[in-house]
Amino acid sequence: MITAFIKKSFICITMTLTIASCAHNAYASTDAYGPQNKRFGVGIIAGEPSGLSLKGYLSSQLAIDAIVAWSFVDDSLTLVGDVIYDFFDIPVNTSKVTVPFYAGAGARIGFNAGKNDKTKVGIRIPVGVAVQWTQYPIEVFIEAGPGIEVAPETEFDISGGIGARFYF
Secondary structure (H helix, E strand, C coil): CHHHHHHHHHHHHHHHHHHHHHHHHHCCCCCCCCHHHCCEEEEEEEEECEEEEEEEECCCCEEEEEEEEEECCCCEEEEEEEEEEEEEECCCCCCCEECEEEEEEEEEEEEEECCCCEEEEEEECCEEEEEEECCCCEEEEEEEEEEEEEECCCEEEEEEEEEEEEEC
8 A cells, every 4th residue: 555655656746847847848948037037946835735846937927836745634645736827916116026926727636635545636726926036046935725625525625835946
């Protein structure tokens, strides 16, 4: 049982990192966007779940966001994948940062979750605000992801947290 769980986890993490890397390489061009014009970020998120956060810009407003983390509520390894869109920049009185408001759609999978060690699957609508420095490849963000768990039972779900990413 544990060996199968480790294999599934390894495969999912490898697929997530491969997709993020391919998206980053496939859309590389001379267009300038992302914090300090960098397109791929790696960092952490603290909340529900807490762990590794990845984000890759596909265009100036469209990005893929992934989280590989531990859910303390479900006591499970959790994978989250979203497509997010920066709708607008919140006006600020400085040229040192931009503050994009974003929203999107995605999915969440929790492996061996809860008391019965069941795999939970759900859809989510992430909504957040980021602070991106123009002179440094750093982003700080806060996000909420309300959604619906669709398996093994249908119920309301919410995730989110505060995080930071370094872009390269």
